[in-house]
Amino acid sequence: MNGTDDAHGTNDAHGTDDAHGMNGMNGGAAFDEDPAAAEPDGEDLDAELLEEELRRAAAVLDPLPPALLQTAVDAYALHDLDARVAELTFDSLVDAIPVRGAMDAPRMLTFSAGEVTVDVEVTGQGLMGQLLPPRPARIEVLGGPQPGAPLTADDMGRFTADTPPSGPFALRLRTGGDVVVTEWLRA
Amino acid sequence: MRTGAAPSAAYDDVPYTRGGTVERTDVGALVRSAADGDAAAWKAIVEGLGPLVWSVVRAHRLSDADAHEVYQTVWFRFAQHLGRIREPDKAGAWLSSTARNECLKVHRNARRLMLTDDPHLLDRVSEDGAPEQSLLEAEEAAAQSERVRRLWQEFEELGERCRQLLRVLIASPPPSYQEVSAALGIAVGSIGPLRQRCLRRLRARLEARGAA
Known part of the structure; x- marks a missing residue:
């Protein structure tokens, strides 16, 4: 990147930048406190101070909302030792070449856990999917740690929901003695 | 006085002396517990790394609703994978790169169907006064908050690349460069020089505005 060269150029001439009262003074103080540090130049110190000031500004003006912190604390309930995680192996948003003109194409997702595959299609109207190899299953559409809406997969492993998931979602599938949960993602 | 290579070697020393790495040496143990x-x-992990995930999400300029959902998704997935994280010591990088990937998906899906907004997700709590303010004289507080706002405004108006990098760097506690690299998809070695450059640019903007 060309810019990097510029940065070094300016850096070499940093002596002039340090001439701004406070920064120079702070630089001097730090020298006294930390003689072991090899040549901490004024610009590094100024950068440290500015970054720290910005960090405090972020804490005031754009902090992590407390409700979100709590949501993450509560998410511990999603730690499920008994379930197998079906990993996302295909996501049309990432892996598919968009079809020209098809702006609201359905989101196609494939999850895999060992021999089990779950194909899911999400549209504005709802969600449909198929469990492979085909088999009946009881399915929950999860939106968080709370119990989710129940669905049933027929003998062919097919299932549908009339409302699309909003926000984070996962499917918990129970089939035979097996519990499989799809990786959390956003619809 | 320095060759071109010397400064970048000096920058490279920076990440490993930053607070984040030191304070998070026990992340691996926490993840295992x-x-x-x-x-x-778990709560300690959330409290230690939640602000980092938030910073990564904010760095990607999502709507509030999207930002909230991505944040939740990242933690839900982390909880789900908890016992399977290959390198528990690098949980911060795992969270950062997961957040980045989800943010990029939001951008890809810009024309996604507008779903009903969940009203309580849209609650803004950012304007809560800083507790420190009560300790200051009223005038001092006003001057201080004006200064903070001015700083934030100049920061917001930096070029996109600088704004993004700095937004992640100013997570509290400060992230390691490994985490920043995972959050933004840039090489660890280029973070130091870019950071220096962006902060210098921000300083210049503030001075041009007569803030000094």
Whole structure:
């Protein structure tokens, strides 16, 4: 990147930048406190101070909302030792070449856990999917740690929901003695 | 006085002396404890790394609703994978790169169908006064908050690349460069020089505005 060269150029001439009262003074103080540090130049110190000031500004003006912190604390309930995680192996948003003109194409997702595959299609109207190899299953559409809406997969492993998931979602599938949960993602 | 290579070697020293790396040496132990059923360990992880995930999400300029959902998704997935994280010591990088990937998906899906907004997700709590303010004289507080706002405004108006990098760097506690690299998809070695450059640019903007 060309810019990097510029940065070094300016850096070499940093002596002039340090001439701004406070920064120079702070630089001097730090020298006294930390003689072991090899040549901490004024610009590094100024950068440290500015970054720290910005960090405090972020804490005031754009902090992590407390409700979100709590949501993450509560998410511990999603730690499920008994379930197998079906990993996302295909996501049309990432892996598919968009079809020209098809702006609201359905989101196609494939999850895999060992021999089990779950194909899911999400549209504005709802969600449909198929469990492979085909088999009946009881399915929950999860939106968080709370119990989710129940669905049933027929003998062919097919299932549908009339409302699309909003926000984070996962499917918990129970089939035979097996519990499989799809990786959390956003619809 | 320095050759071109010397400054970048100096920058490279910076990440490993930053607070984040030091304070998070026990992340691996916390992740293992949480995986074994220790809810307090989980809470400590969330409290230690939640602000970093938030910073990564904010760095990607999502709407508030999207930002909230991505944040939740990242933690839900982390909880789900808890016992399977290959390198528990690098949980911060795992969270950062997961957050980045989800943010990029939001951008790809810009024309996604507008779903009903969940009203309580849209609550803004950012304007809560800083507790420190009560300790200051009223005038001093006003001057201080004006200064903070001015700083934030100049920061917001930096070029996109600088704004993004700095937004992640100013997570509290400060992230390691490994985490920043995972959050933004840039090489660890280029973070130091870019950071220096962006902060210099921000300083210049502030001075041009007569803030000094």
